[in-house]
Amino acid sequence: MANRQALRDLQTRLAERLQAARSNTSRSARWLAIQAGGRNYLLPLEQAGEIFSWSGVLRVPYTLPWFWGVANLRGTLAGVVDLCAFLGYPVERTEQSLHEVSLLAVNPTLQVNAALVVDRLMGLRGVEDFISEGVEVPQGAGPLAAGMVSASYADSAGAVWQVLQLHHLVQTPEFLSIRI
Numbered sequence: 159m160a161n162r163q164a165l166r167d168l169q170t171r172l173a174e175r176l177q178a179a180r181s182n183t184s185r186s187a188r189w190l191a192i193q194a195g196g197r198n199y200l201l202p203l204e205q206a207g208e209i210f211s212w213s214g215v216l217r218v219p220y221t222l223p224w225f226w227g228v229a230n231l232r233g234t235l236a237g238v239v240d241l242c243a244f245l246g247y248p249v250e251r252t253e254q255s256l257h258e259v260s261l262l263a264v265n266p267t268l269q270v271n272a273a274l275v276v277d278r279l280m281g282l283r284g285v286e287d288f289i290s291e292g293v294e295v296p297q298g299a300g301p302l303a304a305g306m307v308s309a310s311y312a313d314s315a316g317a318v319w320q321v322l323q324l325h326h327l328v329q330t331p332e333f334l335s336i337r338i
Contacts, residue, residue: 189321191280192262195242195249198319200283200311205324207263208232209279212256218336223248225336229273231263236273237336244333249277270328288313295320305330 189200208231215227215238224243228235238261242249251259261273285291288311295310295318309321327333 186284186286187282188285189283190262191283191319192276193278193280194274194276195245195247196277197242197247198280198317199322200319201262201322201324203282205265205268207265207273210261210263210273212259212261220338221336222338226275229261231261231273234271236261236263236271238273238275239333241274241276244327264324264328268325268328272328272333283319285311288319293318 188203190203190206192199192201210229210231213229215229217227218225221227224240226238226240229238240248259275259277260279262276262279264270264272264274290312291309293310293312295307306323306326307320308323311319311321313319
């Protein structure tokens with residue numbers, strides 16, 4: 159009897175979460191908002207894939223420092239890339255901080271089995287969540303980021319958000335060359 163009640167509670171919670179997600183996307187959400195290395199990014203929803211909690215990776219020798227290795231994500235092997243380090247501003251990570259990161263799989267339509275290490279998921283955003291467009295990006299955005307950022311916005315708190323085009327990121331020669 160207790161198992162049935164627990165199952166009903168779980169189904170109720172799932173239904174509530176689905177309804178909340180539907181109502182949020184009806185606001186015309188266009189991006190998944192993330193933080194990586196203290197910087198704010200907006201990732202187009204059609205380019206982002208599934209989100210996974212940190213489960214560790216199998217290290218691969220003789221690769222660049224931003225390529226952490228491979229992870230099994232629902233039966234698919236994906237290369238794990240530290241987004242901060244790849245964009246040119248590595249962050250020192252402790253074992254404790256690794257348990258706070260997430261892996262964001264790149265959408266399979268981009269034909270790259272990769273997942274990005276992101277520090278924080280900030281929810282869904284739409285144009286209406288920002289007060290200005292085309293704001294100046296603070297210095298230190300990393301040498302590679304410039305070619306992958308298509309726009310920038312400022313929110314009501316004054317934080318700058320950059321739209322990072324994942325389809326550009328995963329096709330750069332740097333991203334595709336992981337060997338030292």
